[in-house]
Amino acid sequence: MANRVPQPLDVIQRWMQSVIVHPAGVAAGIKSASKTGEMEQGADRLEELICRSRAQTSIERLEVYSNAYKARLIDVLIGDYPAFVHALGEEAFVGLASGYLEVHPPVSYTLGELGRSFADYLIQTRPPNESEDGSPDWADFLIDLARLERCYSEVFDGPGIEELPPLDSDRFRHLPPEQWITSRLVAAPCLRLAVYRFPVHEYASAVRHQQDPESPIAEVTRLAIHRREYVVRRTTIDAIQFDLLTRLVEGASIGQALEQLIEGNSQAVVTADELSAWFRDWAAAGFFIGLAT
Amino acid sequence: MMPIPRCGHPNLGLGVGLRTVHFPYLLRHQPEVDWFEVISENFIDSHGRPRYVLDQLAERYPIVMHGVSLSIGSTDPLNLDYLRKLKSLADAVQAKWVSDHVCWTGVASRNSHDLLPLPYHEQSLQHVVERIRIVQDVLQRQLVLENPSSYVTFTASTMSEAEFVARMAEEADCGLLLDVNNIYVSSINHDFDAFEYLDAIPAHRVVQFHLAGHTNLGTHLIDTHDNHVTDPVWELYRKAHLLTGGASTLLEWDAKIPPFPIVHAEVMKARNYMSSALSSFASQPANDQPQANSTVLTSISSTVPHPATAIFAEVE
Numbered sequence A: 001m002a003n004r005v006p007q008p009l010d011v012i013q014r015w016m017q018s019v020i021v022h023p024a025g026v027a028a029g030i031k032s033a034s035k036t037g038e039m040e041q042g043a044d045r046l047e048e049l050i051c052r053s054r055a056q057t058s059i060e061r062l063e064v065y066s067n068a069y070k071a072r073l074i075d076v077l078i079g080d081y082p083a084f085v086h087a088l089g090e091e092a093f094v095g096l097a098s099g100y101l102e103v104h105p106p107v108s109y110t111l112g113e114l115g116r117s118f119a120d121y122l123i124q125t126r127p128p129n130e131s132e133d134g135s136p137d138w139a140d141f142l143i144d145l146a147r148l149e150r151c152y153s154e155v156f157d158g159p160g161i162e163e164l165p166p167l168d169s170d171r172f173r174h175l176p177p178e179q180w181i182t183s184r185l186v187a188a189p190c191l192r193l194a195v196y197r198f199p200v201h202e203y204a205s206a207v208r209h210q211q212d213p214e215s216p217i218a219e220v221t222r223l224a225i226h227r228r229e230y231v232v233r234r235t236t237i238d239a240i241q242f243d244l245l246t247r248l249v250e251g252a253s254i255g256q257a258l259e260q261l262i263e264g265n266s267q268a269v270v271t272a273d274e275l276s277a278w279f280r281d282w283a284a285a286g287f288f289i290g291l292a293t
Numbered sequence B: 001m002m003p004i005p006r007c008g009h010p011n012l013g014l015g016v017g018l019r020t021v022h023f024p025y026l027l028r029h030q031p032e033v034d035w036f037e038v039i040s041e042n043f044i045d046s047h048g049r050p051r052y053v054l055d056q057l058a059e060r061y062p063i064v065m066h067g068v069s070l071s072i073g074s075t076d077p078l079n080l081d082y083l084r085k086l087k088s089l090a091d092a093v094q095a096k097w098v099s100d101h102v103c104w105t106g107v108a109s110r111n112s113h114d115l116l117p118l119p120y121h122e123q124s125l126q127h128v129v130e131r132i133r134i135v136q137d138v139l140q141r142q143l144v145l146e147n148p149s150s151y152v153t154f155t156a157s158t159m160s161e162a163e164f165v166a167r168m169a170e171e172a173d174c175g176l177l178l179d180v181n182n183i184y185v186s187s188i189n190h191d192f193d194a195f196e197y198l199d200a201i202p203a204h205r206v207v208q209f210h211l212a213g214h215t216n217l218g219t220h221l222i223d224t225h226d227n228h229v230t231d232p233v234w235e236l237y238r239k240a241h242l243l244t245g246g247a248s249t250l251l252e253w254d255a256k257i258p259p260f261p262i263v264h265a266e267v268m269k270a271r272n273y274m275s276s277a278l279s280s281f282a283s284q285p286a287n288d289q290p291q292a293n294s295t296v297l298t299s300i301s302s303t304v305p306h307p308a309t310a311i312f313a314e315v316e
């Protein structure tokens, strides 16, 4: 045990952290820290800082932390992105996740935030699409899978509607038309609308049910992702429904939303019966929690 | 005046660390369990199933909150937003107490999600004591801190971990969560006497015990929480129980988690070590080498110290 004045705690902590999170390992981390002047002790003088044990050198002991750092965080990402890992294979995923963690190291107190930027990272680092007609490729599939699985995580643990009274779908039926037109729907906080280039939801569900799905063929897929009884649900919707729901979620009145829908899409022929069936279904599914008249 | 045992906290009995894989079982069977400990970070922001399950359990069982991100030893500023969330959850589920570790988890705004050891000297002691006082002010309750497993020690240390922990608890007036498996793991890794460690701890400050399994890698032990509690750890527990007069005891099982009844049965074994007499083993120093008492693993692929307990989505 030493008697000389110890290194200030913040210096030791910055040094140790930089060493154990160094992507090339502890030895490289020590080297880089001694180069930048963070700590004068290089690997040859490491025992001046970290005691060796009976069975391990100082470097080997620091490697316990370095290995654990990476393994622990990658395990969490594997849990967050099971379908993605299945599609890419675990070995390739470990490489990809290591790159991600270098660019987006954990900064939050919660591991729930660890995978937040994974899809963005994939978009920034993807190989170019080389298909001649620009049709969605393998990287697009992986990116969409990552977007979907992140969405699932956020919906799963975010605010939901389980504690709220269900919206009475009869209210739609009994509302006089002039009031119905000016009403606004209050969207459930757990409702997400998203467009994917592949039916990634089917792939993700198959993996979660321990199947071994084939990678799907590209097909534009619009999903309403929501939550009921604390379990994430997803419903495919068509282009018109997606349009309409998007405008309603953004705060348009029902009348405005329908008007914009017809302006923007002359093909959109929706009968009044169809419309009221949609609204009933959406209310029953819990997409909306209130009607502001 | 006689010090008050357990800092005045009740002895809740034998509890189990709440893990998501057991949610369905617990809700369906409502088993007879004395109490549950939850990982605070998995619940302080939850508006979904984890929080719902916790609220259900809190109606029936005593709950203790155990955190991993307080980073009491870091030189970064304390995260007040995080502390307020801890307090609000503690109030909502009427947590019996709130605990974390004697460690730092990151610096320069990063979180390694590991429990990194401190050098043990006057400077670090004063730093930690000061921060415990701030945390106790914000939480408006006494903090309980756990000794971590560690894999390095610093040449700059001027005192043993036990002395550091003891002085810290007295000076900051906080409670202690004594993880007997961590004491054992560190005693092998750093070659100290685990029983002497126990003797150095102010017994009346021990609010809680942790028990867990570890992994023997031949050159060192790792605190993997993935197995049954080993015999030397039970012997340490026997002595700890004797010294303290007993305290709430909790089993942590975080990797390769078996069905709930197996985890619960493991902590129930603690009753066998609550007799007053020490076994012959306990009078021996516990500094047997790693190879001596369990199968040696050579691969490190599945051995993560203090495995993360994260929450993953459930999708239809």
Ligand SMILES: [Fe+2]
Pocket (backbone or CB within 6 Å): B146, B179, B182, B210, B252
């Ligand atoms: Fe522990």
